[in-house]
Amino acid sequence: MIDSGHIIEDIIEINRRLCFDIWSIAIASGLPSGLSPRLILPVKRNQKPRLSEQEARFLYCSLVNSLNYYYSVETPTQERYKQKGQDYSTASSDLSLYYFDRTEFLRVANVEFKAHNPGREFIRKDIEKLMGEGLIGNWFHILKNIDRNTLPSLCDKISKSLVECYLPQKHKKISIVFTFCVFDKRWGCTRHFQFDQSIHNLKDLSANFLSPEYHIFRGKIIVSNQRGWRIISKAD
Numbered sequence: 001m002i003d004s005g006h007i008i009e010d011i012i013e014i015n016r017r018l019c020f021d022i023w024s025i026a027i028a029s030g031l032p033s034g035l036s037p038r039l040i041l042p043v044k045r046n047q048k049p050r051l052s053e054q055e056a057r058f059l060y061c062s063l064v065n066s067l068n069y070y071y072s073v074e075t076p077t078q079e080r081y082k083q084k085g086q087d088y089s090t091a092s093s094d095l096s097l098y099y100f101d102r103t104e105f106l107r108v109a110n111v112e113f114k115a116h117n118p119g120r121e122f123i124r125k126d127i128e129k130l131m132g133e134g135l136i137g138n139w140f141h142i143l144k145n146i147d148r149n150t151l152p153s154l155c156d157k158i159s160k161s162l163v164e165c166y167l168p169q170k171h172k173k174i175s176i177v178f179t180f181c182v183f184d185k186r187w188g189c190t191r192h193f194q195f196d197q198s199i200h201n202l203k204d205l206s207a208n209f210l211s212p213e214y215h216i217f218r219g220k221i222i223v224s225n226q227r228g229w230r231i232i233s234k235a236d
Contacts, residue, residue: 002099004136007108008177011097011138012190012230014063015179019188019232021059022142022181037062051183053113056142057094060111070098070105079132081125091129097138109136116143117150120157127161130176137176145184146221151211154180159209162193163202172197179232186234187221 026032027041027049039058041049057073064071075096080088093110100106110133112126130137139158143150158178165171174195181188189212195202213225223231 002108004175007097007099007136008175008192010067010069011109011136011177012179012192014060014067015138015140015177015181015190016188016232017063018056018060018140019179019181020234021063022055022183023186023234025055025059051115051142051144053094053115053142056113056115056140056181060095060113060140064097068099069108070100072096072098075107075110077129077133081128081132091125093129093133107135109138111138111140114139114141117154120160123154123157124161124164127158128165131162131165131171131174137174139176139178141178141180143180143182146182146216148215151180151189151214155209155211159206162206162209166202168197171195171202174202181232182221185219185221188232189226189229190232191229 021037024033024035024037025039025041026036027043029043029047037059039055041051041055044050061071073095075093077091077093081091082088094113095111096107097109097111098105099108110130112130114123114126126139130139141154174193176193177190178193179188179190193209195205210227212223212227212229212231214221214223216222
């Protein structure tokens with residue numbers, strides 16, 4: 001069995017590669033490049049590309065196919081969650097990673113894909129699942145473009161969701177890799193959120209879950225304070 005630190009670094013690397021694959025996607029109304037995957041972005045009636053979380057999911061699977069992991073999609077959760085209304089029920093993770101230890105498949109991580117700037121409840125539901133299954137979580141968020149308020153808004157929703165879903169008797173440790181990938185800017189950022197009840201106070205820790213400090217200048221994202229995030233860019 002590989003240790004959790006190794007899995008986390010693998011997930012961070014998968015997300016980094018995924019960003020570059022997403023940035024290389026050709027648009028159906030354009031031309032492919034030498035690095036373009038076979039997956040292309042369809043165009044809407046106004047000829048603008050349609051970008052969704054599905055592109056991230058398919059390219060993620062393509063990357064895992066070349067690695068020492070197995071995966072399942074729409075994996076039923078082991079726990080029950082209040083995803084709609086007041087009733088608790090089983091849900092599903094967008095994708096799960098497994099490691100085969102020569103005798104059995106061991107589920108080691110759950111992945112959730114998001115796109116654009118969804119409402120807080122849509123974020124809360126997926127945060128609840130990533131926290132509740134007791135495995136390493138991976139949150140991959142694809143954005144067409146951003147302004148100076150986009151990432152602060154998303155990080156605020158995530159931070160509040162972490163606190164809202166926290167159950168002290170259940171969530172002793174939380175480990176989630178968060179990645180934002182901005183298509184138009186060819187820019188991304190990754191951060192590992194790690195909570196240990198014996199060391200941290202979740203409310204204090206989540207209050208510091210802030211986006212990188214940045215501004216947009218001539219179409220480029222200029223970061224003045226990374227705030228614990230690893231920056232990914234096409235220039236890397």
